[in-house]
Amino acid sequence: MLKVYNTLTRQKEIFKSLEPGVINMYVCGPTVYNYIHIGNARSAIAFDTIRRYFEFRGYSVNYVSNFTDVDDKMIKAANEQGITVPQLADKFIAAFMEDTQAVNIEPATKHPRATENIPEIIDFIQVLIDKGYAYESDGDVYYRARKFKHYGELSDQPIDELEVGASQHVDDQEFDKKEDPIDFALWKAAKPKEINWQSPWGAGRPGWHIECSVMSTKYLGDTFDIHGGGQDLEFPHHENEIAQSEAKTGQKFANYWLHNGFVTVGDENEKMSKSLGNFVTVHDIIKTLDPQILRFLMATTQYRRPIQYSQKNIIDATNNLQHIQTAFGNLTYRLKDALAGKDNKVLVQVAELRNQFVAAMDDDFNAQNAIAVVYELVKLSNIYSQQKQVTQQTIQGMLSTLQELVGIFGIKLSVNTLDDSAIEQLIKQRNAARDNKDFQLSDQIRDQLKEQGIVLEDTPQGTRYRKE
Known part of the structure; x- marks a missing residue:
């Protein structure tokens, strides 16, 4: 029985x-004004993994x-670079596709761009105006947040507290345009020489x-199953989406709200941000x-x-992944002398571990418990592959199960795991x-390569390698 944590409830x-x-x-x-950072990647990987698990459980997923291909950041960055x-x-959409492909994220069923949907956006806003949920003010259009009776429920914030916060972040010019500080923009009047559309x-x-x-x-219907994103989007972005959508349609917007956690950087465990100078791109x-x-x-x-x-954590991940790859390689090697038949x-032990994996992932996609089960399968595989006699069907069952389970995490296992470019x-x-005097990581990489049969030789002309 699959359970998910619903942020709304x-x-x-x-x-x-x-x-x-x-x-x-x-x-x-x-928002495609720069390369994606690891916070963006965390969300994309998390929901790609969730998607893969749903597909493993037999669902067809429309993802x-x-x-977002137009906003203040886009306009500023384009002006700085002298392009449109x-x-x-x-x-940066091309860069996104390249970087996400590198970490084995499957393309979405549909990747719509905001600028491809301007007529639909204008029609949507007009309905909100007609229903009294929005109003025009000097070329801008704002949503009356207080009119939506459920405003603040997703982020669990009383509307009076939201008003205080909004009052502190609205400049005088915008304050004068709004009926209420917590109202938010649906349409922004164009500034001189700024990209715009007629409305x-x-x-x-x-x-x-x-x-x-x-x-x-537009693509999933007035009510759909899951809306996801990072925790930083709960308010105001997702809160505002609910208010707009349900005011327009009169229907529940999404049945389940899933939000992934933040990424912190470095041993100091600081939240990643540009202001702290710890912004890292994929x-x-x-x-x-x-x-x-x-x-x-x-x-x-x-x-x-x-x-x-x-x-x-990078070192730990490297070591843990290498242990899985090594177990896969050991099993594959033993196929050469495996006897016909099965153990x-x-x-039965392999099947029990697979069931434990499913139980862990059914519990709100508990990947940490699930990967612990994979490590148990690796342990069992290593013990079995060291036996004097092994059987073909048993080895094949272990290999297919190992591939199946780590595949849900987007990991591809192969015998020859390192090509020349990877080396x-x-x-x-x-x-x-070594330049950073991080000798622990340096030794770990040397050992990792050695396990793959790659021997490093440090010479005055640089590091060379040979395959044993």
Whole structure:
């Protein structure tokens, strides 16, 4: 029985899709003005893992994840680079697809862009105006948050507290335009020489929150199964999406709200942010770190828990993934001399471990408990592969189960796990560790390569390698 933690009700609930065997899921994507950082990657990996598990459980998943391709950050970055906003968006959408492919994230069923849905956004806003939920003010259009009686329920915040917070963050010009400080923008009047579209309220562009309401309901219907995203989106973004969507349709917006935890950086466990100078992009990370290691670190942490992106945790993830790869290689090697037949007792143990894995993931996708089961399977596999005699069906059952379970985490197992480019990448990572006097990581990489039959030789001309 699969249970998920619903942010809206703040409890675990038995999951039941609206349509049997089908899941409609919307996950907020990035604003494409830069390369994605590891916080973006954490969300993308978490929900890709959830999607993979649903598919493992037999569901067909309609997965929609958007690109916000016009907003203040986009306009500022495009001006700084001397290009148009669409050119900037094209550049970083391509980078997003490249970086997410590197960490084995499956493309969404649909990746809509905000600028592709301007007519639908305008129509959506007009309905809200007609219903009295929105009003025009000097070319801007605002949503009357207080009119929506459930406002604040998702983030569990009283509306009076929201008013105090909003009053502290609204400048005088915007304050004068609003009926109430907590009202939020649906449409923004264009500034001179700023990208814009014509609307009944004048030239302008959509607000951030309205984009996701329009794109999610357009592709998944007025009510769908799951809405996901990072914890930082609970308020105001997701709170505002609910208010807009339910005011327009009169229907429940999403049945389950899932939010992934934050990423902290370094041994000091600081939350990642640009202001702290600890902003790390996936584009840069995978230049020196095997993308599978990043994927493994992110995917094997329960999605609601915070992740500490630190050197220690990278080393741990590297070692743990290598143990799994080694067990897979040992089993594959023993197929060469395996006898016909099967060992029923061992296969029963494998089946029991698979059931334990399912039970862990059925409990709100508890990846940490699930990967612990995989480690037990690795232990069993290593013991069996060392026996004097092994059987073909048993080895094949272990191999297929190991591949199946780690595949849910987006990890691909193979016998020859390192090609020349991967070896060179690990050598670069080791050299960087040595330069930083991180000899623990340097030795760990050397040992990892040795397990793969790669011997390093440090020479005055640089590090060379040979295959044993």
